Amino acid sequence: MNSKEYIRGIIKTLVLKLLSERKRMYGYEISSKVKELSANEIQLTYGALYPILYKLEQEGMLSTESEMVDNRARKYYSLTKKGREMAKAKVSELEQFLEVVKNILIAPKTNFEAWGG
């Protein structure tokens, strides 16, 4: 599957979804988790992920805590109240969109006439 093509636009929503499931996550962890959950199909690149996290923080959607773990710097991100609301809205929005697209994709040839063809 060439997911790259379809990823664009949904990264922010995926990140918000994962953060809504946990108290906090760090960037590398988010990327790894998405890869794992998608059976290696979706690889969030860091060049996309970190700017999104930065922007969400600037917008007041995320709060951060920096820590040293095993002598390496780590930056944890948590949803704020505003961020939790945004996550909920975005996830619901994307779910609806996926449904709409799916309905177009699964329409069988035999049904085409029925929906106005």
Added chain:
Amino acid sequence: MNSKEYIRGIIKTLVLKLLSERKRMYGYEISSKVKELSANEIQLTYGALYPILYKLEQEGMLSTESEMVDNRARKYYSLTKKGREMAKAKVSELEQFLEVVKNILIAPKTNFEAWGG
């Protein structure tokens, strides 16, 4: 729903899907049909649609017939053999992708621990 955000990358596949259901369609018709099938959620802009149709024709995926209908120029697009194969592959690819994303989005909080959280 703010579909604009999520549309990117899937337009080509939607176009190929619609064309795979019909002998031929013209640009305006494709845009109208997508709008109708998505209950006005997805509006393919012509600035995106026509360059995609042009490119697919250049790649040998589409053949065209220009006709005058009601004194207005109309350009019909049909899938070639190569185009039909591409349509099949692209639709299947997108379906799989949607499934993967949906599985991430629907994962309930209570299940998070189960999938390694």
Added chain:
DNA sequence: TTTATATATTTAATTAAATTATATATATAA
């Protein structure tokens, strides 16, 4: 009658959101 709306295609300018590449740094296994 002139205005708005719908039909129809095309293309240039601009913007947004990615990818790719680069930089920096530590830990561990081969």
Added chain:
DNA sequence: TTATATATATAATTTAATTAAATATATAAA
């Protein structure tokens, strides 16, 4: 000492859209 994994950050580039502008006809409304 080399490769791989962990971890963040950002600049340069590319891609794929949106927006806008150009062109043209038909029809309904004001």
